[in-house]
Amino acid sequence: MKVAVLDDYLGVARDCADWSRLPPGATLHVFREPLTGEDAQAAALAGFDVVVAMRERTAFPATLLARLPDLRLLVTTGMRNAAxxxxxxxxQGVxxxxxxxxxxxxxxxxWALILALLKRVPEEDRALRExxxxxxxxxxxxGLRLGVVGLGKLGTQVARVGRAFGMDVVAWSPRLTAERAEAGGARLVDKPTLFSSADVVTLHLVLxxxxxxxxxxxxxxxxxxxxYLVNTSRAGLVDEEALLSALREERIAGAGLDVFSSEPLPVGHPLTTxxxxxxxxxxxxxxxxxxAVYYREAxxxxLAWSGGQPVRALGAR
Structure with missing residues (x-):
């Protein structure tokens, strides 16, 4: 068995699980750097029976899968992977x-991003050092208004912290009801009201x-x-060019971003300037x-798949 672990940017995969438990004769190859482009991905992963993907860092469309005839098991960290x-x-029998x-x-x-923006943490840290x-x-x-776009598990946690800070918390998503909003610690408003009245807009929708x-x-x-706009969900929720324009022209005060249309973010990307x-x-x-959970359960x-009894299997869409 040949096992590939992808996108281990931090070099922690080998330490997060006891890979010596792999079946006898199995080999493990950990890729630290991202594989960019389908040709490079197909070449690097040729011959591997098992691939462990870190979230959505590397996509597996039908075209790439067709070029990996030896692949039999694909493990994703987390229980959902749109890539x-x-x-x-x-x-293909994978x-x-x-x-x-x-x-x-x-x-x-x-909340780290919201507070960094409102409390000017990066600017004041840099100034103090200078x-x-x-x-x-x-x-x-x-007293500020927090606008939560998407009130699922994550949005609800963000909303509850906002209320603990004494914020006026409002929420909107395409199918959100007033009852669900109240249960999540927010008040339902329509989309225009949320964007026009919130002091902080934070995104928590599934892409x-x-x-x-x-x-x-x-x-x-x-x-x-x-x-301020904060996005820790998915970059595709936001029109990046429109956001760049709004930031350059200071039509909004700023943005806290953890997700980007291209990851890793290229050196010199406009957002970094x-x-x-x-x-x-x-x-x-x-x-x-x-x-620790990702790699241990991967x-x-x-082991379960090699024993003929797969666990945590994901169904077809």
């Missing part, structure tokens, strides 16, 4: 399994055909000049605790 063509896997996760670290990171003291006023969180580009020029144009952004490299799920998936 894997599950129907193509089923047709079993797809997932793993569990720990807590809601993306909700925690959301010998300058108190370069700008910060915002008081209490799909109905939500791609849900934040475009119109929504950004409706926001207050003093308002703007002073009104706080950027993190898709850290929402990258916690010590999460990775190994369990491999």
């Amino acid at each position: 894997i063509d599950l129907d193509a896997c089923r047709r 079993t797809v399994c997932g793993t569990g996760a720990v807590g809601a670290p993306a909700a925690e990171l959301t 010998g300058r003291w108190q370069t700008g006023l910060t915002r008081t969180v209490e 799909g055909e109905g939500t791609r580009g849900v934040v475009g020029a119109a929504e950004l144009g409706a926001m207050k000049r003093s308002a 703007l002073p009104n952004t706080v950027l993190t490299p898709h850290l929402g799920y990258a916690t010590r605790e999460n990775f 190994l369990e998936d491999i």
Whole structure:
């Protein structure tokens, strides 16, 4: 058995699970750097029976799967991966399994970004190191309006923290009801009201055909000049060019972003040149605790599959 672990940017995969438990004769190859482009991916993964994918860092469309005839098991960290063509896997006889996760670290990171923006943490840290003291006023969180777009598990956690800070929490999503909003610690408003009145807009929707580009020029144009946008969900929810324009022209106060249309974010990307952004490299799920579960359960998936009894199998879409 040949096992590939992809996109181990931090070099922690070997330490997060006891890979010596792989079946006798099995080999393990860990890819630290991203495989860019389908030709490179097909060449690098040729001959592997098992591939362990880290979230959606590497996509597995039908075209790539067709070039991997030896692939028999594809493990994804987490129990959902929109970058894997599950129907193509089923047709090709590739079993797809997932793993569990720990807590809601993306909700925690959301608050790290919100507070960094409102409290000017990056600017004041940089100024202090350069010998300058108190370069700008910060915002008081209490009394501000928090607009939560998507009130599922993560959005609900973010909303509850907002209420604990004394914020006025409102929410909207395409199918959100007033009852569900209240249960999640928010008040339902329509989309225009949320974007035009919130001091902080935070996104927590699943990316799909109905939500791609849900934040475009119109929504950004409706926001207050003093308002901030935070996205720890998926980059495709936001029209990136419209966001760049709004930030450059200071039509919104700033943005806190953990997700990008191209990852890893290329050196010199326009977002990195703007002073009104706080950027993190898709850290929402990258916690010590999460990775321990990811790789431990990925190994369990491999062992169960090799024994003829797959666990945590994902069905075709």
